[in-house]
Amino acid sequence: MNPTQIVLSPQKLIPQSRIDFVKNKPNDRKQELKKGYKVLPSVYVMAKKTGYEELYTYFYYATSSLVHFRPDILAKMAWGTFGEDGRLKDYTVSIKNFSNYYLEFNLVYGTYLFKEFIGNHFYEVAMSIENKLDWIKKIDALLDRDWPELVTFEHMNIKPPSSIIRILKRATYNFKEE
Template sequence: MATEADSPDKASAQSMLDELSIVIDQLTRATINDKGIFGCALRACVAKSFEFTSLAHQKPPPPHGFFITATLRGICEDLITFSFLNDLSEVDRVEALHLLMSTNIAEGINAQSAFFKAMRPWQPVVQPPKIEKDTEQRLRVLSAKLGWSGRQAWPTVWYMAKATNLHDLYSYLYSTTSKWVHFSPQILLRMGWGGTLEDVGDHTEWVFSTKNFTQYYVEFNRTYSLFLLLRLFRGPAASLLPDGAAKIIDALESFLNEPLRWPEAVTYEELNIDGPKSFMRILLRAAHESPKENGNDPEPAA
């Protein structure tokens, strides 16, 4: 069952994104001579996040939201990595990107070579390059500056998330989107719709399709794509925004926080459980925000 998304008209979000697109068009243009490799990579990260957010908010929404949800994981990891790299000097950031890019390409070519050798041995492909022996050691030197001493040369995403206080976000989106890129009985079986609330059992005939739960995927992608974009602009990409864009970011943030309910990874509906009604959600929000309005932060949970 789709979520009972309690949210305002998303056309207003799209209009704000359209307004922001003018700014994005300018800040995502750069040369390495002018902005350096780190500056270019950060701008590419912004372009990726913004374009996915715009896609998710278009009307009508993308017809197969199920298949694009996994993209959120990559956007989340971009946010975490650029936040993590902020603690390095500009010289070290550039070296880290160079080394990571070389490592990624080498890994890709090695995997590609093995695949084509097994499946299409007659097809010429790029052969594995000779990697400089000190690449791993240079990565270890950089990661040590950021507190990493693990077995791998570069920190895990989980470590980077903890180091940047983004571990709760990463855990949630990793858990959620991993279901799209790994085997998940939950995802497969909730594709089945059929029967009625009063008569569901082993005798029920289910119709399986990724088109079921469509509205859920629409709301999930819209909510968390916008959330990640705003965190990017509040974090590692903050310096890229001109002063005039601050009002748009504030407006988008208000829009994002307006709904009483964000899509959850596991919903009341799919478990056939009655969730809190809108009135109860309003009371819960009011109780949470009341200490803030009085100038006092709520006491942390024990």
């Protein structure tokens, strides 16, 4: 915490009766309803009801390993070189080893989610913008790139293919589509 940051006591903002109500909330859904707590459906249930179960499952898998400790994720933060004998010679363990990956991940998937949101809620959000389809096609152009893999070459401690190989792969794929 920032030592100069002003933090207000919750008692000054929230009545004690409300604090006690929240602190004493049971963990069981049936008990919560019985005691008068408002119980919302889980994000998974909402995704399923709106037709986004597949997208939710994908993002849950892609991001849950980033927020929950797992030894394999810690091991993937170690990046190093191997000696002639095949053993790890030197290495560093740092989240910086994934900074480019997370930057790409956020750029691509953030753009994708933004596009989905605008595509589904365009009129509620931006009634004044004309040519909705042209605008969304511009966003599509941002997505016309290699999407970050969930398991990367870096995760496997393997040097990724060069940019030229990636460009050639994309060019041959696009050629087949036409």
